[in-house]
Amino acid sequence: GIQVEQSPPDLILQEGANSTLQCNFSDSVNNLQWFHQNPWGQLINLFYIPSGTKQNGRLSATTVATERYSLLYISSSQTTDSGVYFCAVEPHQKVTFGTGTKLQVIP
């Protein structure tokens, strides 16, 4: 099956810093999503981005489908950004999640 790798696995940021999270996948995909899992376990939808670039406030994402990667940018990080960030891809019906990037933003 498709392999989905996220980097880095862990990240510690000072509040206000910027960061880039990466998602690489081993095959072509129909869909790609980014999620943020909060401390209570809820998965929050960030972006639905099979290709191109999208922005939502301090967050933006870019997917280059032909090169099989996606990037999530977090600017001016806040403590509420802490949690685990997942990318999920759908090559054909079955959705596969990456192992996540655990982000800790410290004051």
Next chain:
Amino acid sequence: DVKVTQSSRYLVKRTGEKVFLECVQDMDHENMFWYRQDPGLGLRLIYFSYDVKMKEKGDIPEGYSVSREKKERFSLILESASTNQTSMYLCASSLQFESSYNEQFFGPGTRLTVL
């Protein structure tokens, strides 16, 4: 907004018990999914359904079954719970695989402990 609800946030059961986890979505989505999440293993797909009464095995279906009698409801069944099924269970739904826009939405999760 899409709303996906799960019957319990926390559940404690004994080994050998039959366990039902219920999931309901209110957006007329065709697809529904059950995942489990374990530390170091990420989210793994157990079963999914793309229509009423239809089901497909995911990556780890052993020890589980599912039921989808109505479009809005997808149940996960542990016929005889075992301690290795202690986990966080997450339900999700999406519009349909043929759609050009097939975003998944998740419920809040159920933390199941099997003693």
